[in-house]
Each structure stands twice: as structure tokens, then as C-alpha cells.
Amino acid sequence: MQNSKFTPFIFFSEAQAIAFSEAARTLLTWAGTNYPATCFKLAREYIARIESPDHKIPLDDAQDLLALLGTCCMTTQHAQPTRTLWSDCVRILSIKIANIPK
Template sequence: MFLSQKTRIPFVFFSEDQANAFSDSARRLLTWAGEEYTDCCYKFARECISRIEAPGHKIPLDDAETLLALLGHCCLTTNTPEPAHTLWSQCVRILSQRICELTREAA
């Protein structure tokens, strides 16, 4: 079956300050990743963070949701609950706010 209309991919946009705060927390959280955190998870997370840092500060919604899950997994696999939990909370707060605003704009 072919789609007659183009499918629009929703993007999550960040201000420069939000992008910097999110990427700082996410990158620091990745430094605490435990041995259970696989290389493919690490690489994808780093790639997504780099896209958020890039000009335009955006990431597809599906990738943002996957990144949030990967960072949560990173937080759970570390042997040091703090500061990993605090960093994870900061990432959740920023990304959740951006996703919430995206869904409000779409309505």
C-alpha cells in the first residue's frame, strides 16, 4: 500500500539553553554507564545528543523517546545511584517539557 500524502515526522526542538543543559546532563550520565550498557546503546545515545547540540537543536520525536529510555537504562545499570539519578531526572525534566509542548502545538 502506498501513502498518497507525505507523512510528517514530528521533531522535538530545544532552545540553545535547553540543548546545552540536556546534553551536559546526558553526557555526564553516559560517563556513569555500567557494564550492562551496550556499545550500540551508547553510540545511539551519543548520536542523538549530538543532533540536539547541532544547529537547529532538534531530534525526531521517536528518537527522543528512544533516547529517554536509553538514558533511563543507563541510570539503572550504573553502580553509583548518585549523581546518575540526579542527571537522569534533569534529562527527563527537559525532554518531557519539550515533548509536552510539542503535543500541545499539534493539538
């Protein structure tokens, strides 16, 4: 018997992709120099996938992106604006993750 493994994807509408990417990119902008360059680059790559014409990202990458953005939020000196942006990102991604068929 052969087990088939598939990669679950999260799909965004264009409006959701724009809202998410604007919040995430602004959050990265506010992070400043305390945020490691490798994390910054990886987060931007994941965000670019959401912004692509397909507006999709693999579930594992979406979960990694949540962690990267959370770390980003904690490295900034601008606590309030970044927490609001991070909350927006978490809300959008959490709803998408929760709606993935099991």
C-alpha cells in the same frame, strides 16, 4: 486521497541543548562497562543531534533517547548522581514533548 505523514521534531534553545547534553553525556560517563556499547553509541548520536546548530531531534528519537538514558541510569553503580542527571534529562525532554502541537 493521499495521506501525508510528517515527522514531528523537538526544538531546543541553545541553553536547553547545552543543559540536556551535559546531563546526558555525564550520565553516559557514569554508566560504566555494564551499559551495552550499541546503546551507548546510539545515545551519543541522538545527543549529537540536539547539540547540532539546529538543536532539534525527531520525536521518535527523543522517546528512544529517554529509554536509552533510563536504561543507562539503571546500569550504573552510582545511583544517586545518575538519577539526578536522568531526572534532569527527563524533565527537559518531557516539557519539550508535551509542548509539541497535536
